[in-house]
Amino acid sequence: MSNFPVDKIRSDFPILAQQVYKRPLIYFDNAASTQKPRQVIDAIRHYYEYDNCNIHRGVHYLSVKATEAYEEVRRDVREFVNAKSTREIIFTKGATESLNLVACSFGRRYVQPGDEVITTIMEHHSNFVPWQQMCFERGAKFRVAGINAAGELDVDGLKAQVNEKTRLIALTHVSNVLGTINPIREIIAFAHAHNVPVLIDGAQGVSHLPVDVQELDCDFYCFSGHKMYAPMGIGVLYGKEALLEELPPYQMGGEMIKDVFVDHTTFNELPFKFEAGTPNVEGVMGLGAAIRYLKNIGMENIAAYEADLLKYATVKMSEIEGIRMIGTAKHKASLVSFLLGKIHPYDAGTIIDKLGIAVRTGHHCAMPLIELLQIPGTVRASFAFYNTEAEIDQLVAAILRVKKMFE
Amino acid sequence: MSNFPVDKIRSDFPILAQQVYKRPLIYFDNAASTQKPRQVIDAIRHYYEYDNCNIHRGVHYLSVKATEAYEEVRRDVREFVNAKSTREIIFTKGATESLNLVACSFGRRYVQPGDEVITTIMEHHSNFVPWQQMCFERGAKFRVAGINAAGELDVDGLKAQVNEKTRLIALTHVSNVLGTINPIREIIAFAHAHNVPVLIDGAQGVSHLPVDVQELDCDFYCFSGHKMYAPMGIGVLYGKEALLEELPPYQMGGEMIKDVFVDHTTFNELPFKFEAGTPNVEGVMGLGAAIRYLKNIGMENIAAYEADLLKYATVKMSEIEGIRMIGTAKHKASLVSFLLGKIHPYDAGTIIDKLGIAVRTGHHCAMPLIELLQIPGTVRASFAFYNTEAEIDQLVAAILRVKKMFE
Amino acid sequence: MLISEIEEQIVSEFSAFDDWLDKYDMIVEMGKSLPLIDPQYKTDQFIISGCQSKVWLHAALKDGKVHFTADSDAIITKGIVSLLLRVLSEQSPDDIISASLGFVDRIGLKEHLSPTRSNGLTSMIKQMKLYALVFKTKMNQKN
Amino acid sequence: MLISEIEEQIVSEFSAFDDWLDKYDMIVEMGKSLPLIDPQYKTDQFIISGCQSKVWLHAALKDGKVHFTADSDAIITKGIVSLLLRVLSEQSPDDIISASLGFVDRIGLKEHLSPTRSNGLTSMIKQMKLYALVFKTKMNQKN
Numbered sequence A, B: 001m002s003n004f005p006v007d008k009i010r011s012d013f014p015i016l017a018q019q020v021y022k023r024p025l026i027y028f029d030n031a032a033s034t035q036k037p038r039q040v041i042d043a044i045r046h047y048y049e050y051d052n053c054n055i056h057r058g059v060h061y062l063s064v065k066a067t068e069a070y071e072e073v074r075r076d077v078r079e080f081v082n083a084k085s086t087r088e089i090i091f092t093k094g095a096t097e098s099l100n101l102v103a104c105s106f107g108r109r110y111v112q113p114g115d116e117v118i119t120t121i122m123e124h125h126s127n128f129v130p131w132q133q134m135c136f137e138r139g140a141k142f143r144v145a146g147i148n149a150a151g152e153l154d155v156d157g158l159k160a161q162v163n164e165k166t167r168l169i170a171l172t173h174v175s176n177v178l179g180t181i182n183p184i185r186e187i188i189a190f191a192h193a194h195n196v197p198v199l200i201d202g203a204q205g206v207s208h209l210p211v212d213v214q215e216l217d218c219d220f221y222c223f224s225g226h227k228m229y230a231p232m233g234i235g236v237l238y239g240k241e242a243l244l245e246e247l248p249p250y251q252m253g254g255e256m257i258k259d260v261f262v263d264h265t266t267f268n269e270l271p272f273k274f275e276a277g278t279p280n281v282e283g284v285m286g287l288g289a290a291i292r293y294l295k296n297i298g299m300e301n302i303a304a305y306e307a308d309l310l311k312y313a314t315v316k317m318s319e320i321e322g323i324r325m326i327g328t329a330k331h332k333a334s335l336v337s338f339l340l341g342k343i344h345p346y347d348a349g350t351i352i353d354k355l356g357i358a359v360r361t362g363h364h365c366a367m368p369l370i371e372l373l374q375i376p377g378t379v380r381a382s383f384a385f386y387n388t389e390a391e392i393d394q395l396v397a398a399i400l401r402v403k404k405m406f407e
Numbered sequence C, D: 001m002l003i004s005e006i007e008e009q010i011v012s013e014f015s016a017f018d019d020w021l022d023k024y025d026m027i028v029e030m031g032k033s034l035p036l037i038d039p040q041y042k043t044d045q046f047i048i049s050g051c052q053s054k055v056w057l058h059a060a061l062k063d064g065k066v067h068f069t070a071d072s073d074a075i076i077t078k079g080i081v082s083l084l085l086r087v088l089s090e091q092s093p094d095d096i097i098s099a100s101l102g103f104v105d106r107i108g109l110k111e112h113l114s115p116t117r118s119n120g121l122t123s124m125i126k127q128m129k130l131y132a133l134v135f136k137t138k139m140n141q142k143n
C-alpha cells in the first residue's frame, strides 16, 4: 500500500481539490460514478479543438482522422478486456443500454414461450427489469437466484434452477450494494456444460478488477465508461462473435446499415451492426484516455490498493457500536454498505454529506434485494484508488457524529 | 449580412483555427456534425472539474448540484423549442435514438396488422429504416411519399396516402441531402384533420430555424445535440405529454423505474419514464451551453445569415459550367448538394479535401433518395453561421480545380 | 396566525443558529416531537413515496380549516414535515393553495425541498395543496 | 517481377512528384488507362461495394498465376485499383496471400486504403487475397 502513488494520482483529478460546505470534498460515491482524471478531460477538449467530426463514410481529413482514432480505441478496449476481436466490441451509451440491447435482441432471437431466463436477487435494476419485462413479453419464465446471510450468491440454488428450458443466465460480476464478487467463472463453466450462455453485468467489475473475457469465457460482458473514469454517455457491450452474429440488430440508422431499399434493408457487419446513429466519438476518445490511464497504473495494482482500503474500512467501521454491515462476502470489491442502529439512511447520509463526505443512501437501484433484506436502504461508501485511509478515518468520525445526533 | 458578427463568432470555435494539409480548414460538413464553441467545451470541462456526479436519488452536495443543473437544461430545452412542459422533453443519445424510441414504443402501442405508416423518400435512414422494420414486424404497410424534380415533397401525393388506416406520418423538417424545408405545418394540420399524429425529424431543422413545437403542433420532434453545436452523445425527443403518457417505456433501468418487485415493475412519471440508465449529464451540460450560445446570437439572425450564405453559394456555384444542383426547392436550408458533369463524387470530394475544404460525398444515409435520383451520390457543402462568403469562393475555386483535373 | 406570520416566526427561530449542526439538532428535536399520526392512516394508501424516505400524510376538513397529520420513517424528513404542518395545518384551503413556503429556503434547508431531491417532501407539498383544492371544491359545491 | 520489386518501382516513380496534385494527376491517368473489364463481369455478382465508389473485380487462374481484371465508377479508385493490379496480377496465389502492400502508404495514398475509409479498396484487397486462397486450395487439391 505504501508504494501506491496515491498523492500523485489525486493530483490528476481536479475535482478532488474541490471544497463542499467549506470542507475538502471526500468522494465515496464511486460506485455511482467515478471522477475523471485530467487526462480524460484533456482528451475531450483536444478532440473538440482539433479533430471533431462525424465519422465513417467521410472522405475528408477530419473525418478520416476521427474515424481512425475511434477505431483505435476499439482496439484498446478489445485489449483491455482481452476480447478475441474488435468485432466483439460494441460501443453503447452505457451498461444499461448494453443490457437492454442484449435483452431485446437475444430475446427476439432465442426466447420462446415456456423458456426460462435466470438472474439473481442482487442485480441492479438495469440487469433485472430488462429480463423481467422481456420474459413477460415473450411468455418466458423469469427466475431469480437467491443469496445467503453474508450476501453471497446461492450458487447451488442458481445451478439447481438451470434446466433444458434455460436460455440465458444474466448476473452481475460485482454487486453494487453488497460488494460481493460473484464466482462467475464457476457459474459460466457450469452453464456452458448445460449449453446455457451467460451474460455478465460488469458495471462494477471492470473498474476494480482485471477482466479477461476469454479466460472467463462469458458470452456477454457489459459496462459503462462513467464508472471507470471515462466520460458519461459511453459504454461497451462485449459479445462472442458467433453469438452477436446471430442476434438481430437493435436500433436502426447510421453505420449499422448496409443498403436501404423501399422494401427492405440489409445490415452492416459486426461491430457496426449494433451501432446506430452518429456515435459518441467524444465519449470514445475519453474512454480511450481512461483505459490508457488505468493501464498505466495497472489494474492489478488498483485491485491490491483498493483491497487494502476495503480491509482498513472494514476493520475501522466494525469497531463502531451498533453498525450493521450489509454484505460481508468473503470476496468483496471496495465498497461498504451499512446501517446504524435504527437510524434511517437518509438521516445518516444528510449529515455525512454536510461533513463534506459524498456517500450514497437508499436502495441503490436494487429494490428486490432491499426488499428481501427488509431494510429501508443502506448507506454506501464506495472507494476508488484515489481514496485514502485518512479519508476513511473522516468517514468513521462522521458516522460517530451521526450516532451522537440521532441516538 | 454585414452586421452579423461572424469574425467574433469564428474566434469562439477553436477548431476553425486548425490547419489541414497546411491550409486553413474550411469546414463545410456541418450537416454531418457541427463544431463546438469554446463555451460548450468549457462547460464540459467545468462540469468534470467541479460538479461531476451521478444524478437523481443522491442526497449529497455534488449529486444535488448536478441534478439541478441537469433539470435546469431541461427547462432551457423546453423554452428553446417552446414545449408546453418539461415533462415533454426527453433526453436521448441522439436523433436516431429518439426516432427508434418512438418507432418501438408507438409501434407497440398503436400499430396493428393492416395499419399504415407514411414516411417520405427523402428521409435519412434513421427516420426510414426504424419505421420500415417496425411495419414489417407488426404486419403494417410502410408507405413512402415522393418528391418533384426540384426535390420538393409531393405534398398532394402524401395527403392522398392518408386514410383511416394511417397511424402516423414521420417526415423530416429539412432534408439533409436536398436542403428542402418541408411544409410541415400544412402537413400536420392536414394529418390532424384526419386524426393522424405527425413525427418531425428535426435533426437538420433545429440548428437552422427557430422551432416552436406548439405553433407547429407536431406530436413528436427529434434532434441531436452534435448537429447544433452541442456535444456528441446527447439528443432530444419532444413529444406531446398526452401521447408520451400512452406509450410504453423503451429501455429499462435507472431513473425510469418507480418500484421493482420480483414479479412486476412500475415506472416513473414523464419525462423520466423514457430516460433509462445513468444519463449523459455532461452532454446535457454541453447542450445547455450550446442553447445559451445560440440564443445569444438569436435563431432569427442565424437563419437570416445562413440564408444569405445559401443565396451567395447558389449564385456563385450555378455559374460553374456543367454543375448540377441536386435539390432546388423554393424553401431550402443552407446546404448545397451537387454533381460535376460525369465526375464521381468520391473523386471530387477527395480533391476538394486536399485543398483544405471538408465536404461530404456519398449517399448521406439517404439511399432510397439517391436510388430514386439514379445518381452515384452527391457532393454536399453544408453551411453553418461561422462560415463566410470568402470560404464559399474558395469552394468554387476548388470545384474549378476538380473540373480541370478530371475533365 | 397567517401562514406568512408563522413562516417569519420560524425564520427568526432558526436565525439564532450559526452552526448548521445546531439547526439539524433542532430539526431532529422537532421530528421527534411531531404528534403521532393515527395508525389507521399509516398505510400504503396514505404514503407519499420518495426514493429515500417514506412520508404518510392525512388531511381532514374541520370548520373550514384543513387539519393535517403526518409521519415519516426518517427523522430529518419528519422534522421538516413538522415545520410544514406548523405552517399549513389549521389553515383555510385558499391560503394553503396560495402559500409559497419560501421559509424552507430562507432557513437554509432548501435542498430538502428541491424538486430534484427525491425525498418525498416535494410530493408532500403537492399532495397538501391537492387536498386543499379538493376541500375547496367540496366547500364550493355545498354553497 | 516480384511483388516487392514492383512496389519499389512504383515508389520510385511517385517519388518524382513533390506536389500532391501531380500525384493525383498521375493516378487519374492510370485510372483512365486501366484495361477494361470484360462487361460480363461488371455485374452485381462481382461488385465490391463501399459507400463511396463501386469496385468490380474478377479473377482467373492461368498457369499457376492469378489474372485480375477490375473497374470502378470513380477515377481515383480506378487509379489505385490499377496500381494494385500492377502489383498483384499475374502473381502466384502464395505471393498474393503474403503481400503486405506497404507501397500505398509509402507513396502517400494511405488514406485510400485505411480500413475505416469506406471506399471499397480495403474490401477489394481482402477479396483479391480470398481469390488467391481459393485458387491455392484448388491447386493443392489437384496435386
Ligand SMILES: Cc1ncc(COP(=O)(O)O)c(C=O)c1O
Residues within 6 Å of the ligand: A031, A032, A094, A095, A096, A097, A124, A126, A127, A172, A174, A175, A176, A201, A203, A204, A224, A226, A365, B254, B277, B278, B279
Ligand atoms: C451493477 C450495475 N449494473 C448496471 C448499472 C447501470 O449502469 P449505467 O447506469 O451506467 O447504465 C450500474 C450502475 O448504476 C450498476 O451498479
Ligand SMILES: Cc1ncc(COP(=O)(O)O)c(C=O)c1O
Residues within 6 Å of the ligand: A254, A277, A278, A279, B031, B032, B094, B095, B096, B097, B124, B126, B127, B172, B174, B175, B176, B201, B203, B204, B224, B226, B365
Ligand atoms: C435528417 C436527419 N435525421 C436524422 C439524423 C440522425 O442523427 P444522429 O446520427 O445524430 O442520430 C441525421 C444526421 O445524421 C439527419 O441528417
